[in-house]
Each structure stands twice: as C-alpha cells, then as structure tokens.
Amino acid sequence: MALEHAILVSLLEKPGSGYELASRFDRSIGRFWTATHQQIYRVLKRMEADGWITAEEVAQEGRPDKRVYSAAAPGRDALTAWLRAPVEPETVRHELAVRIRGAAFDPAGTAGLAAEVERHRAAHAALLARYLAGERRDFPDPDVLDAAQALQHVVLRGGIEYERMTVAWLDDVLATLRRLG
Amino acid sequence: MALEHAILVSLLEKPGSGYELASRFDRSIGRFWTATHQQIYRVLKRMEADGWITAEEVAQEGRPDKRVYSAAAPGRDALTAWLRAPVEPETVRHELAVRIRGAAFDPAGTAGLAAEVERHRAAHAALLARYLAGERRDFPDPDVLDAAQALQHVVLRGGIEYERMTVAWLDDVLATLRRLG
DNA sequence: GTATACATGTAAACGGTTACATGATTCT
C-alpha cells in the first residue's frame, strides 16, 4: 500500500487540495500510481487524523472554498521510514497478455483481437508523445537540475522507455497475428 | 477482473488441479497475472458452481488425492465473450517510482535507495535470464509453431522486452543517483 | 530430524472500484 506515500511525495513537492491532488494523479503522479478522487479524500482524512498532514482552509472568490494540505513532520518521518523498508519487485497485471494467449481458443479467430491491439497501440503511442512533449517542456536543459528535478526526470524517462517498448511489442503482436490470420 | 479468465486460458491449455494452477501462476501465467492459492481455490469453486469448469476426482498413490479441473462449454463461451469486450489500457502501479521521487525528501540522502535499486536490478536481470532460457527451451524453432504456441511466444517476447527495458532503466536510475550522491 | 513438495481449505482485514450525491461558476 503506497497511496499515502504517493500523496506525501506529491504534497512535499507542492501543497494542494484534494481536488488538486486528484488532477495531479490524473497527470504526473498517475504515470506510476493511479487514484480516484474518492480514494484520495478518504486517505487525506485518515492522514490528517494521524497527524501526517495539516489542512488550511482557503476561501476563494467565484469558486468553492478548499482545504489545502501540507505534509507535517510525522508524515515526513513516515515517508522516510517507508523509503528505507525494502519492497519486493512488483507483481505485474497485464490483462492484454491474458487475452492474447486466450485468442488461441476463440473460434472466431484473431481478427477481433487485432483491432483491440491496434487500439492499445494507439493509446500507448499517444501517451509516449505526451511524455516526450512533457520532457521537452519541463526538462529543456537536463544538465542543470536539482536533486528533486533529476529524480523526477529519471522517473519520466522510465515512463518514456516503457511506452516505447510497449508500442514496439504491440507491433510485434500485430505482425504475429497477421501471420496467423 | 480477469482471474477467472486467466484460469480458463490455463485450463484450456491444459487441465489441472488447484495446486497445479497455483504453481503455473508462480511460473508461466504469473508473468502477467499473479494469484495465490487461496484466491485460486475460491475462484475455482465459484467457476465450478457456475458450470464454467468441471472437476474430476483423481486418486493418487503416495500423494493426496486431487481434483482436476477442465474448462466446460459455458466457460469457453464466457472466455470468448470476454475476449471480444474492449478493455482500457492498464493502470500502472509502480511503487519504485514513488520511492525514487520520494528520495528527494529523505534527509539521509539517496544511498539507501541505491542499494534498493541494485536489488531490483538483480531481480529483473535474473528474471530476464530465466525468460531467455525458457525461450530457448520452449521455442527452439520459432518458425514452426501452431497458433497457440505462436501467441505464447509473442507474450513471452513481451516479458523479455519488459525486463530488458527495466534493467536498462534501473541502470539509468543508478547512474543518476551516483551523479547526485 | 528437517525441509520441501503435494494438496486443500477458512476467515479477517484491507484497499480499490463504482455508483450516487450536492452545489457553484464559467464558457459556448
């Protein structure tokens, strides 16, 4: 379980409301950890009750008020304790792979699967393009970064390489399906 | 939710007991879908109650008896229906990425993280070696495969490329940490 | 004697997903 910790990292990088966190999880943090606003609000409450974060009510004009959260000392301590505890390499869940192996048992053949694979390929190619655009925008000069930025950049490079590899693999899958069909 | 479907694919490839399925999920299927024996036994019961699979009691000598399951017609139908329903590209959960970005806020610096990253790198390199050995063993002649084998092979190639990419990225992470440290 | 492989389960706790709910403001 790491949603707490992902939120702590995000709040340490920049304080924000539940709503703002939800939109960050839809963009930058969401690259490697997804969360919906329902989850986020629930966890924020618990973290505030535990003293990991503090909230400040901010009145706004023309918009609803919001609660801006910041990481507190106990939260920072919890994060560093978690950072030092070793974790096992992730367990992968790759539904498309299940479908590809399952396609061998579909009496209708592999045509439907090919269309589905094309869809995934397009989605991953679009994400790759977005990551590359984000890299050009946020890291135009990769040699002059502070520690936090250098670490953000290397994580982004991981996302880029993952998408690149996935697009290439899906091309391999499509070529294999074509050979079979 | 795809554990049912992963089990169906596995049983279609070859009938087996809950125990045998659990060990397959530790090896081949587990590359892209993990499951523990507790989950598997529970889902097998439900699938049998739903008529998706049938069980046959097999008495053994020198070993406990076992229940060998096979996919039934309704299960095959459920699988093909699922194969045709489009799914969204996966949501990624990458705990190590959270830790890497979090390391910027660890007052003790990035030394502990580097050791952790080394551990992950070794695990992924070992997995890559296992996949490559499996490929040489199971697909020595990739040009003469039937459909099911060709699909198994392309999924395995996905695993190989994923591990290759991950090892290279972790090297990038280590180089970045060294530059900071 | 100890560890490993074979074989199958129950139960509690936890986390994530989905559906439902409310209400203001701004833009087209």
Next chain:
DNA sequence: AGAATCATGTAACCGTTTACATGTATAC
C-alpha cells in the same frame, strides 16, 4: 440551455492480501 471545471463527500461491493489451519510423502 447545456457542458465543463472546481470542490467535496458517502456507501456498497468486490477482489486481494495475509494469517491461520491440516495432513501425507519424499529427499537429504
């Protein structure tokens, strides 16, 4: 008038994880 953005929640359900539980046979 309708859609999108900002802003925050509740409740039910479902799946996964972890801990507990039992017993035989083989290999070292």
